[in-house]
Structures are given as structure tokens and as C-alpha cells.
Amino acid sequence: MTLQQLKYALTIADCGSMNEAAKQLFISQPSLSETMKELETEIGLDIFLRSNRGIVITPEGEEFLGYARQVTEQFGLLQSKYIDKKVKEKFSVSTQHYTFAVKAFVETVKQIGMEQYEFAVHETTTISVIENVKNFKSEIGVLYENDFNEKVLNKMFKENGLEFVELFSCDTFVYLWSGHPLAKQDVITMEELDEYPCLSFDQGKENGINCLSLSIALTECLLGLGICARAMSIMPMSPYDRDNHVVCEAYARDLGKWIMVDPTYGGYITDEQGNILNLMEMRECLSNRQTLCYSKNYNYNGDKVDPEWLNIYYAKDLFYLQCDKIQGYHTSKMENNPRLTFAPIGFDAKEHMKNHLDFVMDEHKDDKSWDESFRQRIFQRLDAVSLCYQHPKILYQEPKS
DSSP: OOHHHHHHHHHHHHHTOHHHHHHHHTSOHHHHHHHHHHHHHHHTSOSEEEETTEEEEOHHHHHHHHHHHHHHHHHHHHHHHHTOSOOOEEEEEEESSOHHHHHHHHHHHHHHOSSSEEEEEEEOOHHHHHHHHHTTSOSEEEOOOOTTTHHHHHHHHHHTTOOOOOOOOOOOOOOOOTTSTTTTOSOOOHHHHTTSOOOOOOOSSSOSSOHHHHHHHHHHHHHHTTOOEEEEEEEOSOTTOOOOEEEEEEEETTTTEEEEEETTTTEEEEOTTOOBOOHHHHHHHHHTTOOOEEOTTOOBTTBOOOHHHHHHHHHHHOSEEEEESSOSSOHHHHHTOOEEEEOOTTOOHHHHHHHHHHHHHHHTTTOGGGOHHHHHHHHHHHHTOEEEOSOGGGGGSOOOO
16 A cells, blocks of 8 residues: 555545546546556455446445545645645635635635645535545534534534534524515514425435425525426336435426426536427437437536436436425415326326335334324325326416416
């Protein structure tokens, strides 16, 4: 095992791609791959798994890279102190998108100056903040803790050997559309907000916010701008596949049609002629083996996504569609809001959902938030499901308002 091999492994992990890492290291990709194979053989474990989506770090690899980063950083300190004495120390902060954190970081740089330190700030997801501090990629992580996420976050801190130190307490603010009924009030009580839907940010292990929350947020923003929009669930055929997806569709009046926007990947999809597609048009293109073209800004947390993998992902999840009949803000409308399901003829979507829920409930049997009352609430909505087995062109008519 050499220091060079450790640096190569860390560069691959940071780039998320063998090809990109090879470019940064100024070596050929086959040479880099061979070096990694030699290292993995020597230590007796796989650091990376290779797939058509790129490379994935194994759990054992995560632990190994954490130690590797410590070794390379310690070597850097030795080198700067006893050899060249000119290498700057690194100081990095990982944070979610908090304006105060970025401002504080900038002020710190101004006060200390950049002669001694090389500064970096990473705006990223909750889990990435924790991982960056755990693996010594960042010295400090900044996260917001409240009554809702406190137990989950503290559990994650403990599991990763981290300590949470409170910086300060802050008040709660409500951001409203200027035309909202409550916008002119100086103070808004929690009771006044009860009748409006609440979007919460998932602080679990998968990501900072999921596709459902993103799509609802985008839909309500578009509705606030007077644009007809809806959050659409695209569902796989197997009830044992948990990986369904949620996107947003909006009615583009200048085009005279509905179009799909995926907030998870930050883009839209066209056919080969450049026509922006909706979900049904995407389904038809994939069924006819036609090419889907992805907008240039398509990405996942800043990383490029393999178009071939996206085609497979959308094809799997476009077996049937679901959406709420009424799209709006008021929770009194949402509680008994029929769930429209557009499925192939002969497919029992309700039985499919029942089997899917049984499967997911069994997986979360130790999670108190997934209790029987949660399951009953879901089935109360399913009782109001309108199954539309005809071709779902009704979905893509011009909206009345």
C-alpha cells in the first residue's frame, strides 16, 4: 500500500467517476483502474462497486477511505511543517443552504486571511454534511435541529461518533406569496397555519428532501404564480419495488399542452425533434424505443446522471400514474381528496397498493411512525380512489382554470 494509491482512491471518491478522477490525476483510466485493483487485492476488500451509473463506495470502502483521508492529511501536515513549509492548511465547512452560515464563513475568511489556510464551503444535503465531517472532508458541519428532527439527528450523530454543539436558537418565520390571505399580518399564530399543508424536510439517511416533497413544493409554487400544475406519482408494476418516483407536470399555455418537470433532477425531457414531453408522451416514446433527450441541466445533487440509466429508471416507473384530483393548499380539501389512478386495462391498482403497503409496513415494523393508524389513513384515501382504466388522455386536456 502506497500513499499514492490512497490519494488515487480519495480522488475517485471525491469525483464519483473513474474517468473524471483520471483526468484530474493526469493518468489514463485503465492505469488508474489497475492501481485500484492492486490496492483492493492487497487490503482484501472492495472499495468501489462499478456500474453503468458510475462508481459506488461500499460500506467497507467508506471506512477505509476515512482512515485514508486521515493518513493523507497527516502526511500533508508533516510535509508542510518539515519539507516545503508553504502548503496551506485546509479548513472546510459543510452545511445545508443557510444564508447565515455562508455569511459567517465569508466573515471568518476576511478576519483570518488566506495566507495560512485554504478555505472551502460545501452546500449539500443533511446526510452529506454528516458524512463529510465523519470522514474528515470538513472540519465543521452546520445543521438545523428542532423538536421534529432532534431524535433522528441525534441518533445519526451518535452512530457516526459526532457531537452536536448549539450555536444559537432562532425564531420561526413563515414565507408567503404576496397575495396570500395571511401575507399582510405582522404576526401569524400556529393555529392560523393549521388549515394549510405543511411540507417537512426529511432528515433521514437517504437524503435531505425527497422527490415527493420537491414535487409538492414546485407544484404549489407554480399554483401560486397562476400556472396550472400537479404532482404526479409514477409507479412500477411490482408491489415489492419501493423505488417509485414523483414529478411535477405543468400546463404550458404557449405550447397548448402539459409538460413534465422533474425537480429531483432539475430538468425536463424532449423527443428527438426538441418537443418537451409529458409523462404519457415519455411512456409512448419508451414503448416505441424512441430516444428521450434530457435538458442540459439534468443532474442529481450537482452530479451528471447517465441517460441510459435514466431511460431504464423512467421505463420501470411509468407502468401506471397517480395524482390527487384536487391540487391546492387547503388541507380540508386534501383529507378526502380522491386519488386518481391511471393504469392499464385489467390491472388492479388498489390490490397492488395494498400489497405494496403490506410489504413496506413489514419493513418498517420497528418504526413507530409506520403504525396501523398510518396504514388506515392510507386506506381511507384508497377507498376514495377513482380507477380510470381507459386511456388517460383525459389527464392531458386543457385545464378549465
